[in-house]
Amino acid sequence: MREITESSIQEVTGKALIIRQDIIKMLGKAGSGHTGGSLSAADIVSCLYFWEMNIDPQKPRQEDRDRFVLSKGHAAPVLYAALAAKGYFPGEELERLRKLGSPLQGHPDMRKVPGVEASTGSLGQGISWAVGMALAGKMDSRDYRVYALLGDGEIEEGLVWEALMAAHHYRLDNLVAFLDHNGLQIDGPICEVMSPEPVADKFRAFGWQTLVIDGHDPRQIMEALAAARSTKGRPTAIIADTVKGKGCSFMENRAEWHGTTPNEEQVAQALAELIG
Amino acid sequence: MEKQATRDAYGKALVELGQKYDDVVVLDADLSKSTKTADFAKAFPQRFINAGIAEQNMIGMAAGLAAAGKVAFASSFAIFATGRAFEIVRNSLAYANLNVKVCATHAGLTVGEDGGSHQSVEDIAIMRSIPNLCVVVPADGISTRKAVEAVYKRPGPVYLRLGRPSVPVIYDEGMDFTIGKGIELRSGKDITIIACGIMTAKCLEAADVLKSDGIEVSVVDMHTIKPIDKELIVRKARETGAILTVEEHSVLGGLGSAVCEVVCEEYPVPVERMGIMDIFGQSGSPDELIQYYGLTVDKIVEKIHILIKKK
Numbered sequence: 001m002r003e004i005t006e007s008s009i010q011e012v013t014g015k016a017l018i019i020r021q022d023i024i025k026m027l028g029k030a031g032s033g034h035t036g037g038s039l040s041a042a043d044i045v046s047c048l049y050f051w052e053m054n055i056d057p058q059k060p061r062q063e064d065r066d067r068f069v070l071s072k073g074h075a076a077p078v079l080y081a082a083l084a085a086k087g088y089f090p091g092e093e094l095e096r097l098r099k100l101g102s103p104l105q106g107h108p109d110m111r112k113v114p115g116v117e118a119s120t121g122s123l124g125q126g127i128s129w130a131v132g133m134a135l136a137g138k139m140d141s142r143d144y145r146v147y148a149l150l151g152d153g154e155i156e157e158g159l160v161w162e163a164l165m166a167a168h169h170y171r172l173d174n175l176v177a178f179l180d181h182n183g184l185q186i187d188g189p190i191c192e193v194m195s196p197e198p199v200a201d202k203f204r205a206f207g208w209q210t211l212v213i214d215g216h217d218p219r220q221i222m223e224a225l226a227a228a229r230s231t232k233g234r235p236t237a238i239i240a241d242t243v244k245g246k247g248c249s250f251m252e253n254r255a256e257w258h259g260t261t262p263n264e265e266q267v268a269q270a271l272a273e274l275i276g
Numbered sequence: 277m278e279k280q281a282t283r284d285a286y287g288k289a290l291v292e293l294g295q296k297y298d299d300v301v302v303l304d305a306d307l308s309k310s311t312k313t314a315d316f317a318k319a320f321p322q323r324f325i326n327a328g329i330a331e332q333n334m335i336g337m338a339a340g341l342a343a344a345g346k347v348a349f350a351s352s353f354a355i356f357a358t359g360r361a362f363e364i365v366r367n368s369l370a371y372a373n374l375n376v377k378v379c380a381t382h383a384g385l386t387v388g389e390d391g392g393s394h395q396s397v398e399d400i401a402i403m404r405s406i407p408n409l410c411v412v413v414p415a416d417g418i419s420t421r422k423a424v425e426a427v428y429k430r431p432g433p434v435y436l437r438l439g440r441p442s443v444p445v446i447y448d449e450g451m452d453f454t455i456g457k458g459i460e461l462r463s464g465k466d467i468t469i470i471a472c473g474i475m476t477a478k479c480l481e482a483a484d485v486l487k488s489d490g491i492e493v494s495v496v497d498m499h500t501i502k503p504i505d506k507e508l509i510v511r512k513a514r515e516t517g518a519i520l521t522v523e524e525h526s527v528l529g530g531l532g533s534a535v536c537e538v539v540c541e542e543y544p545v546p547v548e549r550m551g552i553m554d555i556f557g558q559s560g561s562p563d564e565l566i567q568y569y570g571l572t573v574d575k576i577v578e579k580i581h582i583l584i585k586k587k
Binding site: 063067069109110111117118119121122124125127128129130131132133134135136137139158159162163165166169170 | 325
């Protein structure tokens with residue numbers, strides 16, 4: 001069992017800052033991509049890669065590794081930044097995000113990037129993969145765990161609920177789904193576009209142990225992960241309340257930053273704010 | 277004449293495969309009795325996953341299982357496996373180049389009484405257009421069994437198209453099934469029929485009739501639609517000067533189109549396509565439907581008489 005200590009909290013907080021800085025830099029350079037939803041997920045992803053998951057960047061295909069599936073594949077920058085920080089590939093690669101011939105595709109490609117476990121981007125499919133991976137783990141009596149990260153707009157896809165139903169049916173207690181609950185999708189607030197609320201009630205109704213936390217508080221994220229680990233017989237959903245664009249004042253809670261990237265000036269401002 | 281449905285052969289082949297290979301897992305979407313995956317479910321309950329009536333999630337879970345090292349066989353009716361789940365097949369299986377075999381039964385008109393909503397006449401066209409995806413349509417029970425093993429051994433995603441009705445067994449156990457290599461069942465000098473799936477046996481019958489009319493017909497079982505056997509098509513075009521394609525599928529985008537693509541570019545000769553003429557099916561017995569939509573031995577014979585004059 002991983003311990004939650006001041007130093008582990010410091011560690012993931014520090015890595016989350018690096019991840020956010022890299023998100024801003026790579027998206028500024030790329031000139032296209034999804035900024036808001038990458039920033040909102042940074043603390044969750046940092047806790048997974050720098051505290052929770054049993055992974056070794058030197059052995060990215062090791063059979064017993066834990067697996068992370070970025071079901072909201074458009075937030076690829078947060079995943080790429082975490083993988084680079086963890087040492088899966090050199091940080092310079094991030095500068096080639098979305099460029100012709102780069103392994104860092106607009107949405108994650110497992111065939112091109114070490115450490116990417118699933119080719120996602122078409123919403124709803126990642127959670128379905130994660131269920132399959134968790135099933136395989138159960139079948140072979142392996143003790144690896146599977147983590148999926150979903151967007152709160154993403155759960156408007158019907159496939160998500162097929163997958164949630166199956167995860168409960170097959171009692172996949174080796175599966176954890178985070179919901180990056182930032183409340184915004186491309187066309188505006190999720191409640192105005194196609195409300196999936198009340199989200200926690202829906203996950204509970206589908207048989208998942210459901211925890212609601214502040215998705216920017218590392219301690220709460222870690223505690224939720226620990227609770228999931230000690231839960232038997234059913235999967236755990238962690239509804240993480242987050243802020244789209246978290247960390248950059250001019251992006252926070254603004255739907256227009258879903259698929260927009262910062263210009264040079266905005267990059268400088270964002271980085272200054274992040275460093276504080 | 278011995279008969280067997282290709283779906284029945286599939287069910288038996290899966291059990292054999294399960295005995296030989298530990299990494300085989302099978303998924304179904306509440307149709308296991310019809311697709312015959314129920315045989316595998318009974319033999320290997322731990323390696324069978326029922327997705328319920330959720331074809332999209334069946335394919336998505338198959339992707340996850342394959343990503344975790346399994347060879348996943350996912351079955352449903354062709355209409356749902358390739359239609360309902362299309363985009364999951366495209367993005368989760370083919371784009372990621374995963375070891376999942378989409379094995380769909382009840383393809384084509386011979387679904388029968390369930391009617392047009394359940395008769396997939398466009399699945400080959402849809403699957404053939406997806407990069408990385410291999411498309412296999414076996415002609416009888418024996419070649420289906422061989423195909424299942426070949427499909428297992430081929431890394432990457434495959435679409436295997438199977439049928440509901442019993443069809444004549446045209447091969448013996450010694451047949452060689454190699455993905456991408458068509459099989460020349462008859463070698464006649466006058467004209468070539470290229471067929472796939474359950475139409476292959478009818479083409480052999482037609483060849484017998486034509487022989488008594490003095491026409492010597494080549495018959496090719498083009499069991500792999502993709503990658504298609506270009507070499508064989510070009511050779512038959514050169515040797516016989518005209519080709520008839522016959523399939524239980526729309527004439528748009530299926531075997532006929534695949535053959536035309538090769539012939540046009542490599543060795544132009546007259547080609548006629550027999551199949552379903554860009555229309556939906558309807559309720560009826562499989563035999564009645566084959567009759568109504570003009571896929572009978574008589575129609576094949578008629579078509580050959582017309583085509584041979586175009587040479």
